[in-house]
Amino acid sequence: MSATLHYFDGRGRAEIVRLTMAAAKVPFTQVDIREKQQFEALKADGKLVFGQLPLVEYEGNNLVQSCSIVRYFAAKGNLLGSNEQEKSKIDILFEGTRDFNSIFISYGFAGFKEVLDDAKKTALPRYLPIFNSVLLRNGSNGHLVGSKLSLADIGLLEVILTIEELLGEDELITLL
Numbered sequence: 001m002s003a004t005l006h007y008f009d010g011r012g013r014a015e016i017v018r019l020t021m022a023a024a025k026v027p028f029t030q031v032d033i034r035e036k037q038q039f040e041a042l043k044a045d046g047k048l049v050f051g052q053l054p055l056v057e058y059e060g061n062n063l064v065q066s067c068s069i070v071r072y073f074a075a076k077g078n079l080l081g082s083n084e085q086e087k088s089k090i091d092i093l094f095e096g097t098r099d100f101n102s103i104f105i106s107y108g109f110a111g112f113k114e115v116l117d118d119a120k121k122t123a124l125p126r127y128l129p130i131f132n133s134v135l136l137r138n139g140s141n142g143h144l145v146g147s148k149l150s151l152a153d154i155g156l157l158e159v160i161l162t163i164e165e166l167l168g169e170d171e172l173i174t175l176l
Contacts, residue, residue: 003028003058006042011162012105013066014054019154020070021056024077028056067098074151081150089145090152093134097155100127104162116166124163124171131156 003021007014009032021028033039033053042048047055047062056063063069074080081087103123104115134144144152163171 006055093152
């Protein structure tokens with residue numbers, strides 16, 4: 001069954017949802033919210049529990065809160081680990097990627113230069129070495145935990161794609 005993602009025309013808090021649904025092989029279409037009336041209609045229909053997006057309509061459910069949506073589809077795609085130890089590590093690392101990614105969330109709303117300068121000064125030197133170390137400790141398979149793709153990998157992918165787009169790949173290389 002196909003899912004319908006409702007979000008503004010941009011990455012924002014829905015990008016991790018898109019990446020996770022793709023990894024879980026859940027087909028989806030996106031409805032871009034471009035007008036206030038579209039957003040207000042979703043709220044009036046009671047589809048937005050907390051009055052915010054993203055929203056995924058799937059199998060008769062209205063799924064909200066990006067990390068909740070992500071975990072729902074990660075479970076469907078078997079991306080949460082194969083035992084309790086892996087599940088715990090994946091969850092910890094995924095939450096670390098959320099903290100890391102949060103530095104970029106205000107990029108479209110705050111001053112671009114300020115956000116990017118802050119990211120280069122604080123977030124990149126803090127988080128990139130940690131994730132690099134975790135990858136190295138896990139061996140040569142290219143995954144943060146275990147031997148297959150997990151939600152932790154998807155979370156890190158989102159941040160890396162953001163860094164590459166906003167700062168360029170050289171920022172990634174110089175800190176590793």
